Amino acid sequence: MTTLHLLGERDLVIDEERAVVRHEFERIYYRTWPDVFRYALTLLRHREDAEDVTAEAFRRALESWDSGHGPQGDALPWIFLITRRIAIDRIRRRRLIGWIPLERTPEPADTAEEAAFVRSEVWIWFEQLCRVLPAQQREALLLRFQFDLCDADAAKVMGTSAANVRTKVSRGLATLRQRPEVLDR
């Protein structure tokens, strides 16, 4: 058996391993996509932006995954972390675009689908929630109760301590207890 032959077989093994690893990511992708979209939506409060950010988050996650920088534990907090960074970057740019008159192209109007979503009962309720709860308390509550992350994972996503997450959750719950009409139907 020649050296070239051996090298060829090694390449085949590497290809097969890569396919297995890719398949694992694909499985995570379909399993976590709805939650990642929900999370992006609650951060950005714009459905089409949330779709863009979700797609970009998975694209970057796949790059990291391929280069051996995948999650060390559960994949969801890891993808949330990537999503959060992209969303923050987008919010930051949105704020800057707001006052930098670089090239004055009018912002495109919302699509009919987006407009219908904004008028939906659940979204009107969510906007009310946003007025009642500061963003970080809201985020901590959703990470803990909507996505069922533990304090430590929520803290990793938010870039803070678990104690800080507990404080934000506690304050958020206290606010909601004082404003029961927000959660009443």
Next chain:
Amino acid sequence: MSDRIDKSLHDDHVVAQQLKARMRELDPYIPPAPPFRRIEGPVTGSPAGLPREVAPRLRPNFGAPLALVGVAVVVVLVVGSGLVGRRQDLGPAVSSSPTATGSVAVPTPTVPVSTPTVPVSTPTVPVSTPTHPPASASPGSQVLLTGPVQHVAWSPGGTKIAVVEGASGGPSSVLIIGVDGTTIRTVNALDLAWIDDSSYVTIAGNPPGIIVGHVGSSAAEMMPGNVSGFILAGPTGDMALTLSETGSNHYMVWGAAGLSDPRDGVPVAFSPDGALLAVVHYPRACCAGLPSPAPTTAPGPTTLDIVRADTGESVRVTADVSWGYGALVSFSPDGRLVAFRMDAKDQESLERVGVLDVASGKVWIVDAGTVWSLAWTDDSHLLILSQSPATSTPAGLPVTISYAPQDVDEVAVSSRGDVAMPRHDASQVVIDRAGTQETIDLPGTRHDLTWSPDGSALIAICADNTSQTPDEVVLIRP
């Protein structure tokens, strides 16, 4: 006591379940996941009929740029912090990182054109009454204007404020007001930068052009140039004006000698003495015709170029600058160091801050978490605003670094060294004066802060929690 705790926990559980149930109502609006192949990118067939390979995707590639611009990467051993200077008590200090990169100087291309000036009739519209009547505010602050606002610019002497009105993307005008809120003049322009307290440069939208105007006079001069509407004002009356061109970026510098020839790049920051200008070069081949850069898909090098403002001569170039509309680049007060946001390619959850020594070309790298803002508080202190403070002050970095508190989303440092920090999601701004803090209530959140030149007053642009466009201009006198 125990009953009360049990009841409280029960209440929390009920509230959490109610929240979860309401959030489930979003489910019908959650679109299905797109096919995985769309996330993967284009796919090519494997010649051996074996598992498919993913074709190379366009991705930010800072390895190639490093090679292209000849940047040498030097690994520096950690031998101790060597930090000097004082550190304000604004947050936890960070530890050290062993990595540093070198950089090399390369020339900046210029595009020569003639720039004669042409006298024109004034485009200004003098008015005598405020467009927006001042409203009441809490002690220490005063609402000067209400209505859609993009940003403000203090005149060099602090006697006037230019307010760029209008929503993003829509028509805008510039209102020149006194510090008491009285309207002095409305200028039909996209943006304004001050030369001195009575003269200014505006970018006119229709017809497009660069106009030098005067507060007390209808005289104005128009200069040629298809300017996109973005002015970067320098500290000494100089300014950089970006040009509108498809597929490339050019700018001109307006100074005592007049208007420079167009130069390549996007100006992002003047040095404190106005002698140097930080310029970002990024490839536009992918983005021709688009209204915005696409930093995540742009191939080739994106570089930060430090040039002489008067001649455009390149003094220092470094790579890895994170580019987008939100380029964060900040000169130290003595102009020797430049802090800039970098991409952390190997860690998608991290961002980095580079600190460039302009004289030597050395770059220190700080793993800084999710960076919102950078500010120099004095010669020896770099303040980083990060949502997730990470690690590392590099060994040998001749400044100290601290992080702003996490409930802050912007910092602004006055010429006196006072630090203004609006609290995240709160209608408050905290003013820190050498460790003594004062909290001032504001009428809204989402602040943009601009100190007056002498540091005696601060303008905050506020919005409510839901508005897309900031709509209140508040004057604060700490």
